[in-house]
Amino acid sequence: MKKHKLIAAILLGLSLAPAASAQQFEKQAYDKACASCHNTGIGGAPKLGDPNDWRVPVAAGMARLYKSALEGTPKGMPAKGGLEGRNFTNSEIQAVVDFMVDKVKVALGATAGAAPGAAPAGAAQPLPPVAFNFNRLLKPMDKRNLPPSQDGIHDPANDGTLMLQPPMEGMADLTRSRFGNNTDWVASLQGKKVTPRWERDNPFAEAMVMDLDILRAPKAAVQDVVFPHKQHTEWLDCSNCHPAIFVPQKGANIISMPLILLGQKCGVCHGTVAFPVSECAKCHSQKKGASQAAAPPAQKATGKP
Ligand code: HEC
Ligand code: HEC
Ligand code: HEC
Ligand code: HEC
Incomplete structure (x- = not known):
C-alpha cells in the first residue's frame, strides 16, 4: 500500500x-x-x-x-x-x-480510525455519549414554569426569589398552547396580548416586519417546510439570523433535522427560546408540491401590524 x-x-x-x-x-x-x-x-x-x-x-x-x-x-x-x-x-x-x-x-477516546476489521471481532466498543447541545425533550407539563422558588435556578432561601412573579401568573392572560412554556407567543402578539418594546430606550421604535415566506421542500416523505419571515421579524431583527445563522438567499443554506436537533439552524432558537422541535406541523405546514400551484409570495416591508 x-x-x-x-x-x-x-x-x-x-x-x-x-x-x-x-x-x-x-x-x-x-x-x-x-x-x-x-x-x-x-x-x-x-x-x-x-x-x-x-x-x-x-x-x-x-x-x-x-x-x-x-x-x-x-x-x-x-x-x-x-x-x-x-x-x-x-x-x-x-x-x-x-x-x-x-x-x-x-x-x-474511541477505537475508530482503525481500518475495518482491525478491531477484534465482536469487540464493538460503545462510543461516549454525544455531549453537546442536543435539544432535550422538555420536562412534563406539570414540571414546567414552576415558581422561582422551585425552578432549580433561583435560590429558594433568598427573599428576592419570593418577590419574583411566578411565570404562570405573568402569562395567565396570554393565548395558551400545549407546547413549550404553554404560551402561543405568535397568537399572543397578534392578539396584542403582549406589546413588546422594540428598543429599550425608544418607545416609538417599530419592528421592520417582512412578509416573505420561504419554502423548503425536503426530499423525504414529510410535508414541505414554510419559513415565515413575518412571524420572525415581528420579534427579531434581521441580524439575529443574517448572516450568522442563515445566508439570506433562498436554498443557499444546508438545513436538516439532524442539524436542528443538534441546536443549529432553526434549532438555535426552536427548542430553546421558541416552540420546540416536537411540533412538526408548525414548520412542516404545507402539502408536498402545493407551491407549484400557489402564487409567488408577496414581499413587503411594513411597520408593526
Ligand atoms: C429567524 C431567522 C430570520 C430572520 C430574523 C430573518 N431571516 Fe431572512 N431568511 C431566513 C431563512 C431561513 C431564509 C431562507 C434561507 C434558505 O432557504 O437557505 C431567509 C432568506 C432571506 C432572503 C432571501 C430570499 C430569496 O428569495 O432568496 C432575504 C432577502 C432575507 N432573508 C432578508 C431578510 C431581512 C431583510 C430580514 C429582516 C427584516 C430577515 N431576512 C430576517 C431567516 C431569517
Ligand atoms: C467542497 C467542500 C468539501 C471538500 C473539498 C471535502 N469535503 Fe468532506 N465534507 C464536506 C461537507 C459539507 C461534509 C458534511 C456532509 C454531511 O453531513 O454528510 C463533509 C463530510 C465529510 C466526511 C464525513 C461524512 C459522514 O458521513 O459524516 C468525511 C469522512 C469527509 N467529508 C472526508 C473528506 C475527504 C477525505 C476529503 C478530501 C479528499 C473531503 N472530505 C473534501 C465538504 C467537503
Ligand atoms: C433567531 C431565532 C429563531 C430561528 C433561527 C428560527 N426561529 Fe422560528 N421562531 C422564533 C420565534 C421567537 C418565534 C415566535 C415564538 C414562538 O412561536 O415560539 C418563531 C416562530 C416560528 C413559526 C411561526 C409559528 C406560528 O405559530 O405561526 C414558524 C413556522 C417557525 N418559527 C419556523 C422556523 C423555521 C422553519 C426555522 C428555520 C428555517 C426557524 N423558525 C428559525 C425564533 C427563531
Ligand atoms: C423549527 C421547524 C421544524 C420543526 C419543528 C420540525 N422540522 Fe423537520 N425540517 C425542518 C427544516 C427546515 C427541514 C429541512 C428542509 C430542507 O430540506 O430544506 C426539515 C427536514 C425534515 C425531514 C427531511 C430530512 C432532513 O433531515 O432534512 C424530515 C424527515 C423531517 N424534517 C421530519 C420532522 C419531524 C418528524 C418533526 C417533528 C418531530 C419535524 N421535522 C419538526 C424544520 C422543522
Whole structure:
C-alpha cells in the first residue's frame, strides 16, 4: 500500500522523499483535496481536529465515512472531495479519511480510525455519549414554569426569589398552547396580548416586519417546510439570523433535522427560546408540491401590524 501511494505521489508531482511517512502523504493529499472545506468547516464540513464536529460521523462507523468520502453525500460532501480528489485512488481517499479520524481519535477516546476489521471481532466498543447541545425533550407539563422558588435556578432561601412573579401568573392572560412554556407567543402578539418594546430606550421604535415566506421542500416523505419571515421579524431583527445563522438567499443554506436537533439552524432558537422541535406541523405546514400551484409570495416591508 505504501508503495503505490508513493507512485501516485510521484505521478502527482508531489515532492515526496522516499523516507516520507504515510502520514505525510495523507497530509499532502488532505491539503490538496480536502482542506478547502475541512479546515474551515464551510457548509457544515466537520473541521479537521475538532472532536465535536466528528463525534456523530465517527459514531456512524468507518464504513459510512469511507462511503461518504468516495461517493459524496447529499449534504455537501462531494465525491472524493471534488476535482482535486479524483486524482487519488479509492484506497488513498480512505487513508485520508483515516488521517482525519486519527486527529480526533484521542479526544473521542474511541477505537475508530482503525481500518475495518482491525478491531477484534465482536469487540464493538460503545462510543461516549454525544455531549453537546442536543435539544432535550422538555420536562412534563406539570414540571414546567414552576415558581422561582422551585425552578432549580433561583435560590429558594433568598427573599428576592419570593418577590419574583411566578411565570404562570405573568402569562395567565396570554393565548395558551400545549407546547413549550404553554404560551402561543405568535397568537399572543397578534392578539396584542403582549406589546413588546422594540428598543429599550425608544418607545416609538417599530419592528421592520417582512412578509416573505420561504419554502423548503425536503426530499423525504414529510410535508414541505414554510419559513415565515413575518412571524420572525415581528420579534427579531434581521441580524439575529443574517448572516450568522442563515445566508439570506433562498436554498443557499444546508438545513436538516439532524442539524436542528443538534441546536443549529432553526434549532438555535426552536427548542430553546421558541416552540420546540416536537411540533412538526408548525414548520412542516404545507402539502408536498402545493407551491407549484400557489402564487409567488408577496414581499413587503411594513411597520408593526
Ligand atoms: C467542497 C467542500 C468539501 C471538500 C473539498 C471535502 N469535503 Fe468532506 N465534507 C464536506 C461537507 C459539507 C461534509 C458534511 C456532509 C454531511 O453531513 O454528510 C463533509 C463530510 C465529510 C466526511 C464525513 C461524512 C459522514 O458521513 O459524516 C468525511 C469522512 C469527509 N467529508 C472526508 C473528506 C475527504 C477525505 C476529503 C478530501 C479528499 C473531503 N472530505 C473534501 C465538504 C467537503
Ligand atoms: C429567524 C431567522 C430570520 C430572520 C430574523 C430573518 N431571516 Fe431572512 N431568511 C431566513 C431563512 C431561513 C431564509 C431562507 C434561507 C434558505 O432557504 O437557505 C431567509 C432568506 C432571506 C432572503 C432571501 C430570499 C430569496 O428569495 O432568496 C432575504 C432577502 C432575507 N432573508 C432578508 C431578510 C431581512 C431583510 C430580514 C429582516 C427584516 C430577515 N431576512 C430576517 C431567516 C431569517
Ligand atoms: C433567531 C431565532 C429563531 C430561528 C433561527 C428560527 N426561529 Fe422560528 N421562531 C422564533 C420565534 C421567537 C418565534 C415566535 C415564538 C414562538 O412561536 O415560539 C418563531 C416562530 C416560528 C413559526 C411561526 C409559528 C406560528 O405559530 O405561526 C414558524 C413556522 C417557525 N418559527 C419556523 C422556523 C423555521 C422553519 C426555522 C428555520 C428555517 C426557524 N423558525 C428559525 C425564533 C427563531
Ligand atoms: C423549527 C421547524 C421544524 C420543526 C419543528 C420540525 N422540522 Fe423537520 N425540517 C425542518 C427544516 C427546515 C427541514 C429541512 C428542509 C430542507 O430540506 O430544506 C426539515 C427536514 C425534515 C425531514 C427531511 C430530512 C432532513 O433531515 O432534512 C424530515 C424527515 C423531517 N424534517 C421530519 C420532522 C419531524 C418528524 C418533526 C417533528 C418531530 C419535524 N421535522 C419538526 C424544520 C422543522
